[in-house]
Amino acid sequence: MNKKIFFTLLLSVQMIACMAAKPDSLKRVSLSSFQLLHINNPWISSSNPAGLSKIDGIMPATINLGLFFEDGDYKRVQQGDNLIHYQFFTESYSKLKKVSLYGSFRYDKSFEKNLDYSCVNNPFRDTPYTMIDTIGGDKCDREFFTVKGGLSVPLNRKLVLGGAVAYNVGLSSQDRDPRPQNKVLNFSITPGLLYSIDKFHFGLNFIYEYYNEDISVKIIKENEYITLFQIHGPGMFTFHRASSFARLYDRNGYGFDSQINYKSGNFNSLFGAKILFSNEAVKDGRKASNASWSVCKSDSELDGILLDIYNHTTIKNKLTIHAITANANIHTYLGTEIIQRLEQVGETNLEHWITYAREEKYGSTHINARLMYDFIKLKNNYHKNYGLKFAVNYYNFEEKYYLPSQIQNYENLLLSFYLDKSFYLKKNIFSISAGCKYKTNLSGKQNFEKTNFIVDKLLIPDFEYLTDSYFAPGLKFSYERSLNKYFDSIFINTNVDMIRASKGFSRIMVNFTFGVNF
Amino acid sequence: MKKILIYIFVLFILSSCMKNPEYKSYTAELKIDFGDDVPSEYQEGAKVVLNNLNKSYSVEALTTPEGIVNFTGVEPGFYSATITHSFSANGCNVYINGLKNLDIFSSIIDTIPIVVSKTNAFIIKEYYYSGCLTPAGKQYLSDQYIEIYNNSETTQYVDGLSIVEHESYGIGENYWTFLPDDIVVKMIWTIPGNGEEHPVGPGQSIILARDAINHKDDPNGNPLCPVNLGDADFEFYVYTASNADIDSPTSPNLIEDLFTFRGTDVCFHVKGGSAIALVSIPGGTNEEERKEFINNNLIAKNNSGGSSTRYYCKIPVDNVLDAVEVVFDEPHAIYKRLPIELDAGYTYNEFGARSAKCLRRKVKEVIDGRTVYQDTNNSSEDFFKGVEPKPKIYE
Numbered sequence: 001m002n003k004k005i006f007f008t009l010l011l012s013v014q015m016i017a018c019m020a021a022k023p024d025s026l027k028r029v030s031l032s033s034f035q036l037l038h039i040n041n042p043w044i045s046s047s048n049p050a051g052l053s054k055i056d057g058i059m060p061a062t063i064n065l066g067l068f069f070e071d072g073d074y075k076r077v078q079q080g081d082n083l084i085h086y087q088f089f090t091e092s093y094s095k096l097k098k099v100s101l102y103g104s105f106r107y108d109k110s111f112e113k114n115l116d117y118s119c120v121n122n123p124f125r126d127t128p129y130t131m132i133d134t135i136g137g138d139k140c141d142r143e144f145f146t147v148k149g150g151l152s153v154p155l156n157r158k159l160v161l162g163g164a165v166a167y168n169v170g171l172s173s174q175d176r177d178p179r180p181q182n183k184v185l186n187f188s189i190t191p192g193l194l195y196s197i198d199k200f201h202f203g204l205n206f207i208y209e210y211y212n213e214d215i216s217v218k219i220i221k222e223n224e225y226i227t228l229f230q231i232h233g234p235g236m237f238t239f240h241r242a243s244s245f246a247r248l249y250d251r252n253g254y255g256f257d258s259q260i261n262y263k264s265g266n267f268n269s270l271f272g273a274k275i276l277f278s279n280e281a282v283k284d285g286r287k288a289s290n291a292s293w294s295v296c297k298s299d300s301e302l303d304g305i306l307l308d309i310y311n312h313t314t315i316k317n318k319l320t321i322h323a324i325t326a327n328a329n330i331h332t333y334l335g336t337e338i339i340q341r342l343e344q345v346g347e348t349n350l351e352h353w354i355t356y357a358r359e360e361k362y363g364s365t366h367i368n369a370r371l372m373y374d375f376i377k378l379k380n381n382y383h384k385n386y387g388l389k390f391a392v393n394y395y396n397f398e399e400k401y402y403l404p405s406q407i408q409n410y411e412n413l414l415l416s417f418y419l420d421k422s423f424y425l426k427k428n429i430f431s432i433s434a435g436c437k438y439k440t441n442l443s444g445k446q447n448f449e450k451t452n453f454i455v456d457k458l459l460i461p462d463f464e465y466l467t468d469s470y471f472a473p474g475l476k477f478s479y480e481r482s483l484n485k486y487f488d489s490i491f492i493n494t495n496v497d498m499i500r501a502s503k504g505f506s507r508i509m510v511n512f513t514f515g516v517n518f
Numbered sequence: 519m520k521k522i523l524i525y526i527f528v529l530f531i532l533s534s535c536m537k538n539p540e541y542k543s544y545t546a547e548l549k550i551d552f553g554d555d556v557p558s559e560y561q562e563g564a565k566v567v568l569n570n571l572n573k574s575y576s577v578e579a580l581t582t583p584e585g586i587v588n589f590t591g592v593e594p595g596f597y598s599a600t601i602t603h604s605f606s607a608n609g610c611n612v613y614i615n616g617l618k619n620l621d622i623f624s625s626i627i628d629t630i631p632i633v634v635s636k637t638n639a640f641i642i643k644e645y646y647y648s649g650c651l652t653p654a655g656k657q658y659l660s661d662q663y664i665e666i667y668n669n670s671e672t673t674q675y676v677d678g679l680s681i682v683e684h685e686s687y688g689i690g691e692n693y694w695t696f697l698p699d700d701i702v703v704k705m706i707w708t709i710p711g712n713g714e715e716h717p718v719g720p721g722q723s724i725i726l727a728r729d730a731i732n733h734k735d736d737p738n739g740n741p742l743c744p745v746n747l748g749d750a751d752f753e754f755y756v757y758t759a760s761n762a763d764i765d766s767p768t769s770p771n772l773i774e775d776l777f778t779f780r781g782t783d784v785c786f787h788v789k790g791g792s793a794i795a796l797v798s799i800p801g802g803t804n805e806e807e808r809k810e811f812i813n814n815n816l817i818a819k820n821n822s823g824g825s826s827t828r829y830y831c832k833i834p835v836d837n838v839l840d841a842v843e844v845v846f847d848e849p850h851a852i853y854k855r856l857p858i859e860l861d862a863g864y865t866y867n868e869f870g871a872r873s874a875k876c877l878r879r880k881v882k883e884v885i886d887g888r889t890v891y892q893d894t895n896n897s898s899e900d901f902f903k904g905v906e907p908k909p910k911i912y913e
Binding site for chain 1: 538539540541543572573574575591592593594595596605621623629655656657690691847849852871872875886
């Protein structure tokens with residue numbers, strides 16, 4: 001079936017289901033409904049779809065259009081100077097008898113300008129095995145569709161079965177030789193169970209993820225060859241010159257997430273632990289005239305293990321909510337290079353890549369720990385009066401390439417603080433939020449046995465970005481108006497964040513959202 | 519609380535799944551087989567370069583007095599080891615070269631043979647094969663040329679010398695390894711003359727052009743071409759009934775002695791791969807004797823399917839005055855064809871096909887205004903890989 005027809009049908013079904021839900025004039029959905037939904041229902045933050053059955057309160061839905069703009073010189077080397085991003089987004093939570101449902105659809109279209117050193121859709125995907133070219137000033141055009149759906153069905157009084165699917169597909173392309181066309185598919189399926197005993201609830205869900213990025217690099221200019229670099233680690237690469245090239249990233253991930261939830265009166269706490277294993281194979285080749293993979297070479301493999309421990313605790317006391325979110329995750333990667341040589345074999349003397357060795361050459365560790373406190377004062381059960389948010393985020397990164405020894409590591413601390421206040425004037429709600437972020441580098445060093453242009457042009461400037469301190473004030477303003485028919489409210493929302501880094505670089509990010517809640 | 523502790527314990531156990539890479543590190547002990555050609559006092563300090571062919575980085579070491587180098591901490595992969603050394607003895611400059619491809623997937627002890635090279639008066643100074651692009655983006659290859667330079671201090675004659683191209687483009691194992699004392703060629707073009715017709719003064723050169731025209735201005739040329747070959751000394755002209763190859767009236771034609779894959783014009787591979795040599799074929803200026811030698815040294819090879827047979831000519835290594843091992847790129851260096859006594863290294867235009875760049879020999883010194891080019895019989899060391907073509911400019 002044509003993708004566009006499929007997505008349109010899916011969206012229509014979802015919207016009809018949302019509209020069919022009985023309106024409740026006492027429980028008007030507003031912008032703050034989504035924040036309250038997440039704070040009051042810790043199960044939503046877990047990956048267990050069976051937790052949908054534990055949602056209390058209103059089941060909000062939204063349809064909105066967004067415009068995101070970003071510009072400035074405080075950026076990573078492989079990031080564009082500016083970005084324009086359009087988005088259509090709709091999501092809804094609903095209940096049909098005993099079945100709890102969640103669905104969302106998102107369409108993203110973005111243009112990233114002046115992009116350097118990248119032939120992959122996302123060069124910051126934690127894999128060292130990227131592919132780059134040195135012809136800069138690219139414009140990357142991305143178009144992605146994301147559909148998510150989940151449901152939970154009580155099997156009996158104690159046991160709930162849930163399932164969720166997420167499907168993200170899109171295309172990114174660049175407009176200057178060499179022109180990579182990246183077809184990206186991201187898919188996950190999550191079945192889960194939830195078992196309740198009195199005030200305790202135990203959850204367990206399985207996770208399967210699949211990622212596929214199929215890159216076809218073309219050079220439109222006739223008779224032109226361009227050098228493409230296959231990165232193997234910090235400052236390590238192989239290269240070749242070609243007029244076309246193809247690369248395939250193929251990743252499978254699987255794991256499970258387990259949860260314990262204690263809920264009693266005003267106290268609601270969810271503790272969870274997730275482990276996820278992944279294996280990504282990278283293959284290179286040229287496309288023959290029949291568009292099949294020919295002379296396919298195995299470049300590398302990346303094995304990853306993610307451990308995530310999290311806790312969401314909410315204490316609700318009449319119109320006051322205290323919410324504490326803490327999580328720590330460690331993500332390690334092990335990279336294996338596959339050493340091959342193209343040889344003529346057999347009686348036909350056809351060329352094949354012959355594997356000589358598989359060498360474990362790369363390792364990296366990402367540690368991310370976060371503690372966040374939310375204080376919310378409600379106007380009534382469904383609307384915010386004012387709020388305060390404070391968060392501390394610690395990030396530690398280390399990567400090593402072995403022989404020759406190429407090492408870099410750093411650790412950063414990010415502090416953020418926000419205040420918000422809502423004003424109610426009859427049918428109108430004005431909300432204003434102000435705050436700031438402060439990032440500081442705690443330590444960091446690069447130690448390269450071999451230096452080359454990749455180190456000079458990419459790794460050193462990127463490291464300066466990653467270890468630079470910054471101060472980022474942010475301002476948010478939103479306006480909502482209640483509606484009497486079809487929808488609960490219509491809103492417009494504006495965010496402005498401005499980063500000022502210590503070395504004089506800056507970046508501004510502006511976000512406009514317009515839509516309806518119901 | 520007890521359950522939380524159990525959780526943390528389980529996660530701790532699972533975290534033991536995370537492991538550090540188990541990478542391999544090998545040693546390569548290379549003994550240089552200096553033989554009797556190099557006195558023991560000159561065996562120390564020879565530079566040995568171990569070049570990783572996949573990752574394009576290299577490590578260097580100097581030989582011990584025993585002629586040994588030890589590389590430690592070598593990652594698995596495909597390497598080439600090259601030796602470059604020179605010394606002066608009895609008033610002569612002696613050049614030592616050696617090359618060996620090494621597959622290092624365990625610690626190795628190996629011996630590398632060397633050759634003590636002789637240098638000749640005539641050298642290949644510049645080799646331009648990449649071609650260029652026209653304003654319309656089409657490829658333009660008519661401007662290929664070879665420049666032969668008199669590197670000696672006396673006048674020499676090019677009459678009867680031949681330029682040859684190796685049979686293979688170096689994209690697979692050399693088929694002719696059973697002929698270690700010969701090179702097998704598919705093309706022989708000889709400079710006409712009676713032996714004293716075409717003198718080349720010291721520090722002077724001649725151009726052998728594919729098409730001897732001013733490529734920049736000629737109506738058949740290309741305004742983006744980097745060279746004017748209107749005053750080329752000789753031209754590769756291929757006669758066909760259709761006159762597809764334009765015969766320049768200003769430049770005499772080379773003599774076509776062998777052209778196995780005879781087409782409408784001579785064409786060197788624009789990506790590289792055409793290894794060439796300047797040779798003195800027995801018979802020299804006498805065309806009949808020369809052709810008799812060629813006929814007596816023809817050697818057949820079937821194509822891969824076995825459906826047809828082609829004839830090539832084998833030429834003794836002793837008849838080669840200078841040679842350049844040109845490969846596609848670094849990974850193809852493993853398919854080196856020329857013996858190390860002719861060229862211990864390899865080279866290529868790193869900007870690739872249609873880049874308007876050439877290979878040019880490095881200048882060693884300038885003596886009384888005469889440029890002396892480096893000639894260690896190791897093109898890895900002797901040539902710039904991809905520079906602007908500068909025919910008859912000596913710098």
